[in-house]
Amino acid sequence: MRSASPPLPFRTLPSRIARAIRRGWLVWTAALGVLAITTLALLDEQREFEGALVALARQQQMLALLLSDELSARLSAVRRDALLVADDVSAGHGPSAGMRKAYPSIEVRSSESAPSVRPPRTMSVRVPSTEGRTVELTVPVAWLMGPSARIERPDELVVLVRPPDEALWQAADGRQIESTPLTRAVSEGRDTTRLERDDAVALGLPHRRAVAAVAATDAGSLGRWTTAVVASASQERDRWDRARGRLLIGVLVPCALIVAFGATALRRQRRELELEKQLALAALVRESDERLSRASRAATTGTLAMGIAHEISTPLGVILGRAEQLAARVGEDSKAARAVRTISEQAERITQVVRGFLDLARGGSPSLRPVDPGDVARGALRLVEHRFVAAHITLVTVVDEGLPTLAGDLRLLEHAVVNLLLNACEASSPGTLVALSVRAADAGVDFIVEDRGAGIRPEDIARATEPFFTTKPAGSGLGLAIVHEIVNIHRGTLVLEPHEGGGTRARIHVPAQGEECSDA
Incomplete structure (x- = not known):
């Protein structure tokens, strides 16, 4: 007999597993797609933040140019006053009372003499005269950086000035600060630069990145002065953090839900596949039992057929013998002869069929x-x-x-x-x-x-x-x-x-x- 085909659950199980795998890949692909979109959105937000820093640096650059022009005008006034003091000294009388009132300290000395120590919160401006003398005026920092002091905002913006041939920067409150990023930007000829968190804290700004703009002022004989405007990017950074937080919440929460639902679906599919496997095994066992039962019944049928054939063979032999005896006695009766011949043919037919069944029951072909x-x-x-x-x-x-x-x-x-x-x-x-x-x-x-x-x-x-x-x-x-x-x-x-x-x-x-x- 032909082997039975496998039960339906086993034939469909591989396709179901393939569908489950495809569904699992679809879930993880969707999750990865959401993560990719989130990453792209964060990168876009980062570019927006960088653009905001560039715009803030341009604003500070314009402000630095304006303050540099104001500083140039005040230095011109100081130079003019220094030349007047030099003329008064040449005329044999000292500086006028107005000059002494305007400047905390006025000294006229030779070029070789060392400069004196200036009072706190002041800045010395040395102006060479035509007679080989140097007029050193001590200028209050608050006056020299007057506009800068008015535009400074605590924790947001700082204005610094660096006199010529000095390494330290002067703040409006009299502090002298060393800032390597600003000095490097001036030496490299850059108009703007960025300060890291520690450099911003050293200037009195929050622990955030900052942007700075520098502008140089050529004051002629007074040298080359440099103005720096440093602004904290804390507001831009806070806005970016809030936008990033909203973006993460708006994207990662749905992503987490998708992954959670996908994991739940995968666990459910695994349970379904396990159940289908158990059902398929049960169906296979049941099919095997049915085939064993059919084989047992077939064996019983074969045994029964052999017994019946054995029992039939004796009566068939008697029928064929009697038919042969009748054939000899019918004589010229054609109808009776035809009937006897039919009996013999059918008995012989039964014998052949029984013999064929016996061959089948014994396993023959x-x-x-x-x-x-x-x-x-x-x-x-x-x-x-x-x-x-x-x-x-x-x-x-x-x-x-x-x-x-x-x-x-x-x-x-x-x-x-x-x-x-x-x-x-x-x-x-x-x-x-x-x-x-x-x-x-x-x-x-x-x-x-x-x-x-x-x-x-x-x-x-x-x-x-x-x-x-x-x-x-x-x-x-x-x-x-x-x-x-x-x-x-x-x-x-x-x-x-x-x-x-x-x-x-x-x-x-x-x-x-x-x-x-x-x-x-």
Whole structure:
């Protein structure tokens, strides 16, 4: 017999696993996509932040230029006053009272003398005169950086001035500060620069990054002065942090939900796959049990068939012996001779069928010889036509011409078609029709039996060929099982299906004779 196909759950399990894997990849791909979008959005926000820093640096650059121009104007005023003091000293009298009131300290000395120590919160401005003297005016830082002191904002903006030939920067409150980033920007000729957090804290700004703009002022004989405006980027940074927080909340929360739902779905799918696997294993075990049961029933059937055949052989021998005795006594009675001949032929037929069943029960194979499909149909009709006449059922036969030759056992094929015709006869009502069609199909021959009886239920089709399964009150359950076995040994197929107009359609397909089955 042909091996049964694997149960449905095992055939569909790989595809379900593949679908689960695809769904899992889709979930993780979606999560990665959301993370990629989040990263791109953060990078875009970072570019916006960088753009804001550039705009802030440009603003400070404009402010530094304005303060540099104001510083240049004040230094010009100081230079003018220094030249007036030098003229007063040359004229033999000291600086005027107005000058002494305007400047905390006024000194006129030779160029070689060392400068004096200036008071706190002041800045010395040395102006060379035409007579080789140097006029050193001590200028209050608050006055020299007057506009700068007004625009400074605590924790936001700082203005610094660096006199010529000095390394320290002067703040409006009198502090002297060393700032490497500002000094490096001046030496490299850059207008703007950025300060890290520690450098910003050293200038009195918050622990945030800062931007600075520097502008140089050429005061002629007073040297080259430099003005620096340093602004903290804390506001921009805080706005960026808030925007980043909103972005992360708006994107990562849905991403987390997607991942959570995806993980939940994956766990659920794993449980479903595990359950399907268990069901498939249970179905396989059940299928194996059913096949073992069918094999057991088949073995029982074979044993029973062997016993029945053994018991039938003795009566058949008696019948054949009596028929031979009658044949010798009938003499010239042609009718009696024909009857005795028929008895002998049918008894011999029974002997051949029984012998074929015994071979099948022992596991042997029938002898395959060339068989004409028309002979199979005609032989089956001769055996069952009296049953149709008695049941008042019309039997219609259509046998196509030019049918291919089959390789098989004529008696067994006849018996298979006979069983189908008898089933159709028993299922039909008087006055109805049963049709037998023999036609070429798919490199073989189809024997089709159609009736208009009660029909077969779809749930009974799968079990119809099992031994001892029957829906008839007085049925044995062996007819279709025998047909199925005969068809299998002929490498054919048996298909049962409900007829469209009611009833049952049974089809036996037997492949045509091949080269290996040619008669010897």
